[in-house]
Every structure is written in C-alpha cells, then in structure tokens.
Amino acid sequence: MRLQVALDVVDLGSALGLARRVAEFVDILELGTPLVKAAGMGAVSAVKAAHPDKVVFVDLKTADAGELEAGLAFEAGADVVTVMGVADDDTVRGAVAAGRKYGKEVVADMIAVTEGRVARMREVAKLGVSFVEIHAGLDEQARPGYSIDRLLADGREAGVAFSIAGGVKAATIGAVRDAGASVAVVGGGIYNAPDPAAAAKELKKLAA
Numbered sequence: 406m407r408l409q410v411a412l413d414v415v416d417l418g419s420a421l422g423l424a425r426r427v428a429e430f431v432d433i434l435e436l437g438t439p440l441v442k443a444a445g446m447g448a449v450s451a452v453k454a455a456h457p458d459k460v461v462f463v464d465l466k467t468a469d470a471g472e473l474e475a476g477l478a479f480e481a482g483a484d485v486v487t488v489m490g491v492a493d494d495d496t497v498r499g500a501v502a503a504g505r506k507y508g509k510e511v512v513a514d515m516i517a518v519t520e521g522r523v524a525r526m527r528e529v530a531k532l533g534v535s536f537v538e539i540h541a542g543l544d545e546q547a548r549p550g551y552s553i554d555r556l557l558a559d560g561r562e563a564g565v566a567f568s569i570a571g572g573v574k575a576a577t578i579g580a581v582r583d584a585g586a587s588v589a590v591v592g593g594g595i596y597n598a599p600d601p602a603a604a605a606k607e608l609k610k611l612a613a
C-alpha cells in the first residue's frame with residue numbers, strides 16, 4: 406500500500422518545508438485543498454519542481470467545470486487531481502477527459518457521500534476515474550463518535566480501487582491496508598506530529 410501525505414498547510418513555504426522533511430518516507434505528496442486555494446497553481450509547479458520523482462496529487466475537490474479545473478492543475482505539473490464524487494456525472498467525465506489528454510490520473514473524492522456511497526463509487530469508477538478516495542473530512546472527523554470503520558467497510562464492499570482518508574494514524578493504518586486500500590492518506594497524523602519525518606517513517610513501515 407502506498408502512503409500519501411496531505412500537505413494541509415496554507416502557505417507554500419510551509420508546504421515545501423514539510424514536503425522536504427517527509428518526502429523520503431512517502432510515495433505521494435498531496436497539495437491539500439486549503440493550500441491550493443491559498444497559494445494557487447504556482448504551488449503545484451513549485452512542489453513538482455522540488456520533488457520531480459514523487460507523484461504530486463492536487464486535491465482540487467472540483468465540483469463543476471471538471472475539464473477546465475483538472476486541466477489547470479495538469480498544466481501546472483499535477484500527476485493526479487480530485488473531482489468530487491458527488492458532482493454531476495459530466496463534471497467527472499470532464500475531469501477524466503483532461504486526464505486522458507495529459508496522460509494523468511483523476512480520483513473521485515467521496516467526501517459528503519454517505520448514503521449510497523458504495524453504489525456511487527461503482528458509478529464513478531465506470532466514468533473512468535483511476536480510483537476513489539473514501540473520505541471523512543475534517544468536519545466529519547470532529548463530530549463525536551467518528552470512526553474510520555465505516556470507510557473501511559465500504560472499501561471492502563465496493564470492488565473498486567480505493568484510498569482511505571479521514572484521520573488515518575499509526576493505530577489505524579494497518580486496518581486500512583488490510584481492508585484492501587491502494588493508498589492511505591495521512592494529513593494530521595504527520596503534520597501534527599512532534600517529528601513529522603519520524604511519524605511518516607513509522608507510518609510507511611506500518612503500511613508495508
């Protein structure tokens with residue numbers, strides 16, 4: 406299973422600093438949505454230039470104009486972008502069309518799809534996304550009683566390639582791997598750690 410770090414910081418300097426510390430232990434560097442909104446597509450180019458050997462994942466969370474938004478990120482150097490799984494099918498198709506044009510990948514982020522999530526994951530897979538991200542966002546995680554278990558259950562049931570995001574940490578990354586995920590996404594479990602590099606190293610070992 407591959408390890409993806411979500412660079413959920415809001416300025417490019419912090420993102421580059423965090424990426425530099427953890428890159429050797431991760432497979433995928435994600436520019437989180439807040440970073441993209443704060444720093445723009447220039448941040449995509451800067452991270453790719455600093456880490457040409459890493460997969461650069463740009464969490465656009467596109468909800469409309471799929472081909473246009475995905476194309477902007479691919480032009481800037483993204484290897485993978487996200488489109489909202491809850492978006493219109495034509496938005497997903499548009500992002501996928503941009504991916505085909507640039508020879509890059511599109512992931513459907515299933516954040517906010519709670520009812521009928523497995524069925525929707527199968528639909529977007531048929532629309533051509535490379536895999537789905539089964540995701541509980543930061544607001545959902547903050548609610549009392551949040552558990553990653555439902556994400557894992559949906560992954561096991563779906564029969565499509567998936568990643569898991571939603572507060573993954575050392576205590577849960579083994580269960581993410583055992584559920585069959587291709588990628589574990591970790592944000593706070595790395596950037597909030599006292600030593601992000603040590604946390605990433607440990608997570609990589611546990612993910613293997």
Ligand SMILES: O=C([C@H](O)CO)[C@H](O)[C@H](O)COP(=O)(O)O
Pocket residue numbers: 411413437438439464541542543570571572573590591592593594
């Ligand atoms: O995508 C994310 C979130 O919606 C903020 O943009 C996070 O990057 C993702 O949830 C991973 O972060 P953690 O949940 O802190 O591991």
